Each structure stands twice: as structure tokens, then as C-alpha cells.
Amino acid sequence: xxxxxxxxxxxxxxxxxxxxxxAAQDTTAKSTKDxxxxxxxxxxxxxxxxxxGGGLFSYFSSVGSSSSGTGINxxxxxYHPIGTFRIMWHPDHRLRIGLESGYANFYSYELKNGNKTGxxxxxxxxxxxxxxMAITKRLNVFAGVGSYFMTTRLNYDGKVASHALSLGFNxxxxxxxxxxxxxxxxxxxxxxEASQTRDYGLSAQLMLEWKFLEW
Amino acid sequence: MPPRYSIIPVxxxxxxxxxxxxxxxxxxxxxxxxxAIIFPYPMYKEKWRxxxxxxLITTPEDITEEVRIRVPAIDYRVLRRVSSHLIAEGxxxxxxxxxxxxxxxxxxxxxxDKLFFSAGNDxxxxxxxxxxxxxxxxxxxxxxxxxxxLGYRTRHDLLITLRAQxxxxxxxxxxxxxxxxxxxxxxxxxxxxxIAIEQPFYHHKHITLALSAINNYFFWQTWSLFYRxxxxxxxxxxxxxxxx
Amino acid sequence: xxxxxxIAILFLFSSCKKEYQAPVPDYNNWDAFTLAAPLTLSTQSxxxxxxxxxxxxxxxVFGDSVAVKWNYVITGTDTTWHxxxxxxxxxxxxxxxxxxxxxxxxxxxxxxKMAGVETGIxxxxxxxxxxxxxxTSNGSVVAGSIIIGGVxxxxxxxxAIPIVLVYNRKLYHKGPFQILAHRSGxxxxxLLPASENSVAMxxxxxxxxxxxxxxxxxxxxxxxxxxxxxxxxxLRETQKSGxxxxxENYSYAQLSTFVRLIHGEKIPILREALDAxxxxxxxxxxxxxxxxxxxxxxxxxxxxxxxxxxxxxGRTLNIVIGLPTTDATDHFLALPDFGAAPNLCELSLADVDxxxxxxxxxxxxxxxxxxxxxxxHAAGKQAFVWTLDVPEFxxxxxxxxxxxxxxxxxPSNIAFYYYVQQ
Numbered sequence: 001x002x003x004x005x006x007x008x009x010x011x012x013x014x015x016x017x018x019x020x021x022x023a024a025q026d027t028t029a030k031s032t033k034d035x036x037x038x039x040x041x042x043x044x045x046x047x048x049x050x051x052x053g054g055g056l057f058s059y060f061s062s063v064g065s066s067s068s069g070t071g072i073n074x075x076x077x078x079y080h081p082i083g084t085f086r087i088m089w090h091p092d093h094r095l096r097i098g099l100e101s102g103y104a105n106f107y108s109y110e111l112k113n114g115n116k117t118g119x120x121x122x123x124x125x126x127x128x129x130x131x132x133m134a135i136t137k138r139l140n141v142f143a144g145v146g147s148y149f150m151t152t153r154l155n156y157d158g159k160v161a162s163h164a165l166s167l168g169f170n171x172x173x174x175x176x177x178x179x180x181x182x183x184x185x186x187x188x189x190x191x192x193e194a195s196q197t198r199d200y201g202l203s204a205q206l207m208l209e210w211k212f213l214e215w
Numbered sequence: 216m217p218p219r220y221s222i223i224p225v226x227x228x229x230x231x232x233x234x235x236x237x238x239x240x241x242x243x244x245x246x247x248x249x250x251a252i253i254f255p256y257p258m259y260k261e262k263w264r265x266x267x268x269x270x271l272i273t274t275p276e277d278i279t280e281e282v283r284i285r286v287p288a289i290d291y292r293v294l295r296r297v298s299s300h301l302i303a304e305g306x307x308x309x310x311x312x313x314x315x316x317x318x319x320x321x322x323x324x325x326x327x328d329k330l331f332f333s334a335g336n337d338x339x340x341x342x343x344x345x346x347x348x349x350x351x352x353x354x355x356x357x358x359x360x361x362x363x364x365l366g367y368r369t370r371h372d373l374l375i376t377l378r379a380q381x382x383x384x385x386x387x388x389x390x391x392x393x394x395x396x397x398x399x400x401x402x403x404x405x406x407x408x409x410i411a412i413e414q415p416f417y418h419h420k421h422i423t424l425a426l427s428a429i430n431n432y433f434f435w436q437t438w439s440l441f442y443r444x445x446x447x448x449x450x451x452x453x454x455x456x457x458x459x
Numbered sequence: 460x461x462x463x464x465x466i467a468i469l470f471l472f473s474s475c476k477k478e479y480q481a482p483v484p485d486y487n488n489w490d491a492f493t494l495a496a497p498l499t500l501s502t503q504s505x506x507x508x509x510x511x512x513x514x515x516x517x518x519x520v521f522g523d524s525v526a527v528k529w530n531y532v533i534t535g536t537d538t539t540w541h542x543x544x545x546x547x548x549x550x551x552x553x554x555x556x557x558x559x560x561x562x563x564x565x566x567x568x569x570x571x572k573m574a575g576v577e578t579g580i581x582x583x584x585x586x587x588x589x590x591x592x593x594x595t596s597n598g599s600v601v602a603g604s605i606i607i608g609g610v611x612x613x614x615x616x617x618x619a620i621p622i623v624l625v626y627n628r629k630l631y632h633k634g635p636f637q638i639l640a641h642r643s644g645x646x647x648x649x650l651l652p653a654s655e656n657s658v659a660m661x662x663x664x665x666x667x668x669x670x671x672x673x674x675x676x677x678x679x680x681x682x683x684x685x686x687x688x689x690x691x692x693x694l695r696e697t698q699k700s701g702x703x704x705x706x707e708n709y710s711y712a713q714l715s716t717f718v719r720l721i722h723g724e725k726i727p728i729l730r731e732a733l734d735a736x737x738x739x740x741x742x743x744x745x746x747x748x749x750x751x752x753x754x755x756x757x758x759x760x761x762x763x764x765x766x767x768x769x770x771x772x773g774r775t776l777n778i779v780i781g782l783p784t785t786d787a788t789d790h791f792l793a794l795p796d797f798g799a800a801p802n803l804c805e806l807s808l809a810d811v812d813x814x815x816x817x818x819x820x821x822x823x824x825x826x827x828x829x830x831x832x833x834x835x836h837a838a839g840k841q842a843f844v845w846t847l848d849v850p851e852f853x854x855x856x857x858x859x860x861x862x863x864x865x866x867x868x869x870p871s872n873i874a875f876y877y878y879v880q881q
Contacts, residue, residue, distance in 0.1 A: 350822070394852060
């Protein structure tokens, strides 16, 4: 039920279709009037932009263990907070690059084995290289590849915190409403996938954008 | 039971396409110079085009098991105009311990001022050597890569290319110590589908970004693992290049 | 035009990555076999039936010649015999159980091509007048005196394609030679019906032609030796559980509660694995590849215990500690009785001398190294090679090399090329 990859394959084509229907606007400013937009780059200008946000993550992949005969899974929690931190370099053309990190708490569950109970929690810190492009003045798409630093916390017959690296990627789209020429606030929808460990899900986050350096 | 197909993540692909297809820009004449390496654009005025960059594959679990690493290779490409529609291409993929040289011809045909097509064939020679810790191995081989590309030029400096390439093994030779294994068996080796975008990046520099799905029985970069099964292995590959 | 591009891209990428499977077909639908009586054959009868057979039907699928051999597994007080047929074409094998129907021998089972994923059901008969009586009476066999005929099919379909095997000659046998199965039988990626490094695989491995196994030994956080190859818990070896990272971080209680191997088995402890080898199989060799860094005392203690148990059970069995690294060698040399501990060394000949190893085992990528192997033999030791999978190299190493054993992910392949020699 929670292996909702087919759902994702519907959501993103829909987003794609919508993006092709939007009246695209040139996101490079031709006059100082346009440079009041935080996401708008003046021709010949470069900038560093910071994104920071947080929201709710919904884990879509299978949690595991429930079908493996190890016990009875209960109290599976698939919704957890997520945070994103991203630094982007905006050169004088459409394509932008940057680095992204943050924190994603994937899921947790409780397992009963006779009269013993154990809990497992899986979380990750992504470190990804990100490309982005502005579709319109306020709508951006991002795609990142890199690694997730995964951490398992197990509490059963003792406590264990164990770490592993998982190759993965993410893809997101955000809409930023400018507050000033340097700041904006908006919302982001992001697909997060640690491919190697088959952990993935969708998050909705509130996003702040800050153009902190321009030259 | 037939093999199950899993939908591989298409989101990077969607990003590459979605943003590009929704861009509006001013018209530009098709004969004007476009910085393009993968895009099947005729070389109307130039004699040479080249790019330098790198490609990265993620080693497949079937072969390298727990050791899933992204293996970079230097990727250098050069195009030489033969006529306005016929282009000769040379390419070097270098990883030091294993390398591949390719050369081929492509015919480029515009269908309109937005849609372009090319078809051609490349011949590749690869070789590798490994003489450390438990290895006294070397190998080499020849492959041929018939290919076709469809390119869409947006009304701005963004070029989108879909490319289908097939791989046919011509010859393989390997040595472990003095033991030699070679065969000149010609067999179909698999296919590669690529989606690429090329556009200005900063100042006057243009960038190529490509995502490839390689499905091969044998892939030259993993020759040293001597993995021989009759099943295609999937290699996702990212290519980044700066057009010179 | 844009939509055509979008649809074309989604189609192309959605069809790219195949996930292969090779499930063993359900072959328990042969009524004649179900109603037949148990097959009781003496050891000599089984040996009579073993040999190299020529295929007069089915050669396009299984090649011109195959090697036929019996093997067994013990469950409680029951012994189940399997007849395995090893082919050199696409690393194929057939595995059948036998029963008696009147004077005929019925053989029912499945086939698999390891080079790909093809499988199918096979139903064979040795008619009373075409070898069954000869086999049961321990008569002498000549070429053509035993004919195994029947049908095979693809996948789950009812078999209907004819296959006929005609006895040609005895199996090749020259001195002790070990056909060793990697990770007790093969890797996860080989799509076998049991997980690598599991008791289930140990019980199956002789069907694939193995005379011995290599197993990977690690320690849990509470010092219990287990069988597990990789450094970390991952989805290559285990079902998803949420537990990740180095397996040494977890106690056995935690692993046995939360973790299952790919086919659902628990991660076995070394004691369980050796117990299965001694009391449930006829395997002759166990190579314990020590994958962890630490004291080897607990492994040595189990080695001693099970070597004694094997002797007490009348078994011909050698259990060696494998030394793949200098670190493992150093820990081995720290054992108080290392000089008496059977071991196999993968490093240099000097290290073989230092550890008093019985066996030197270099990687196949160094070549046949006949000069070095000759030195090893002159010192009264053996030489194995690992991990040899490419069929052409297998043939070369058997023909041109002088190894006493080959470790492979495809023991059936080694079995074929070894037994078919003349």
C-alpha cells in the first residue's frame, strides 16, 4: 500500500505538463525594475542564493520487517519533519548549480517479539550536488545527485546507532513569492530518494530564499 | 515468469525537459552558430567543435555488490565538419586504468528550424590493465555503436536531444597472467538511451548535461570483474561537458 | 511536439531497468511420480549410473554432453538423494529426485541456465530394459547401456520437449579435487533458490556439483561468529529492516530478531552452519573465510569441535581457516596452537610457510602460476584458485593448470568441465 511509486509517476508528469503550459517568462532582468524579484537575475550579474526551509516528509517506500517473520510491526510512523538547506550559484544564464543538505527523518517503527519490544528509527542527512532552472520568475525546478548519510537508531536488547552511506538523488519544484529584492518566501514540493537503501518519499516545505551576494 | 520491470526514477529527466520546454525566447536563425556537441546540429559555418568534461556511472550491485561507487571518466569530444550535413566525431573516455577511443560519422538532417535528426555509427576500441594486489590482468576489445539522435531547439539557447545508441561487440581479448581468452564473436551487446540538454552556463561558456540509461551485457568500464552472465546490466550515467 | 517528447522520454526510461528472477518451477505435478515408490539404490548402483552422457535429443539446449552425478542431503532421519546433470552450455544444470515405478526409475525435477534466467520442469525415465535393471543389479556399464529419456519444458509449462541422455563413459577422476562453491553455493545476483551464506544454501549446494564450500565469517558485537559476506547490512543480502551500517554494530539477538536474508532465512551462526555440513550433507571441505579483524579464537574453537565431530560421525571432512589478508594472518599467528590449525592462505608462498598452511589459494587473475603451484606441491601442500566463473578460463585452468581445487560461483560449471575430461 505504501509502495507509491506509481503515484509519483503520475504526480511528476502532471507537474511537467503544467510547466509546459505556463507562459514562460524570461527570468533575466532587462531593467532595474525587474531586479526587484529575488529569483530574477540581471543580465551579466552573478549571485549566491541561500534556500532554507522545513516541513513535513511522507515516507512512501516499504518499511520492511513486517513480512519477514521477525515479529509484529506496530506503530509505524511515516510522517516526520524535514529540513532543507541549499546554496546556489546563479550565473548570468538560466542554469544554476549548488549544494544541498538538510535532514530527513524517514520513518520509525516498533516491533514486538514475544514480551520484548524494540524500536527502529531511520534518518538521513543528504549531501547533494544540485542543478536548478527557473521556469518562470517565481517557479523553480531542482534536481540533485549525491549521497545520503543514513543513521539507524535501534533500541532492542541494548541501543545501537549505526551509520551508512546511500547514493541517491532528489527532485523538487518551488514557488517563491518575493518579499524584497533579496528575500522571498514560498513553498516547495520535493521527492527525496536514497536509492541504495530504497528509501524514498515526498515532502512539502515552507521555503525562504535569500540572495545574500550579488556582483 | 517474465522479468519484472521497475520504473527507474525519471525526475532528473523531467527536470531536464520540463524547464527547457517551457522557456520562451527570441527567434534565432537556424544557420547561426549554436554551441552543440550532442545536439544533432549541422555544422554550417564551423570546421571544428569540441568539449571536455566527465562522465559518471554508478557501479551496478550485480557486479560490484556492496561497493557502489560513482566512477568518473574524462570525456573529450571533437567534431569535424566533412560537409554541412556530414560530421566526423572523435571521442576519448579516459579512466587511466581503462580507456576507450571512439571514432565515427554522423549524418545530420534538419526537419524544420526546431527539429533536427542525425544517424551514424561509431567504432570504439577499449583497453585496460590491472597489475596490483592479486591481479595480473589486461584486456581489450572492439565495439561498434550505431546511433540516432532527435534534437529539439527551443526558442532560446536551449537544445534538447534524445539519443538512442546500440552496442555490438566485435572482438574481445583478455589475459590473466599467461592465460589468454579471446573471441571474435559478433553479438548484440545492448542499448543506451540518452537525454541531453545544452545551453549557456556562465559568460560565454556553454554546458552539456546528459543522463544516459545503459543496458549492456558487457560494459568496458567493468572489464576487470570478469562478470559473464547472459543478462543485461543497467548502468545509469551522468555526463557533464563544457563546450570549448 | 512537446508532448511527444515527454511521452517518448517517460516510455524510454520507464522500460530501462529490468529486474530478473529465476524462480524454481513447481515440478510436483507429475502424477506418475507422485504415485511411484521410493527409490532405494546402493552406493554402487548410484556410482554405476553416474557418468558422461551424450544427448541425442535436447543438445541444442543442453549441449552435446553432460555429466551425471548423485548427491544427498539429510533431514532428521531421512536422506534425500538428487541426481544432478551438469552441462557446459550456458552453465545449465538439471536437478531431479528419483522414484521407482515397476522396473523403471522415474526422475522428476527442474533445470536452470545460470548464464541467464531460464528454468523449466524436467521429467525423465530410465526404463527397466534401458538401464534401470542394470543399475539396480550393479551390472557393468558400457556406452549406450543406460538411456535416460524424457521431456523438459520452459517455465511452469507442462514439459513436452524431448530430451535423451545416452551413457558414454565414466566420470573423470584423478586424485582429490575440490569443487568449491562460493558463499556456500553462489551469490544473491545468481538468483539461486536460497540466500548466500545460509544453512538452506549449504543443504542445497551439493545439487549444484559442490564437494565443498567457502563461507564468510564475521563477528557480531557480542562476539558470536556468523555467516555474512558484506561489511554492512544492505539490501543485496537482506530484506529491508531499517537496520543499516556495519554488521559488527549489532548483537546476534538484534540480528536474529530484525534481520532476514533475501529468501527469508535468519543469518546463521557458524555453529549452525558447521552442524549442517557435518550432519546433513556429504560435503568434504569447508573454507571459513575470516572477513573480520579480531581474535580468531572463537573460530578456532569451533573448527576443533567440528573436526572432532566429523571424525566421530565417520565423515571425510576438512575445515580450514581462510586467511585473506595480512591482518587475518597476524591474528591467526596469535593463536596459541596455530601450528596445528588447518588453514588456507591466499597471500604469498612465504606466508603459506609462516602459517603452516595446508593450502595456498591465489586469485585466478594471476594466471595458472604453474611454477608456484609446483613449489607448493613439492612442499606437500595443495593449491586452490578463486573465483573462477568464466567458462573458457575454467577449461584453460583445468587443462593447463595444476590446481587441486577451484572456487566458483558456478560449481556446476566446474563440475561439468572437470568430469568431462578424459
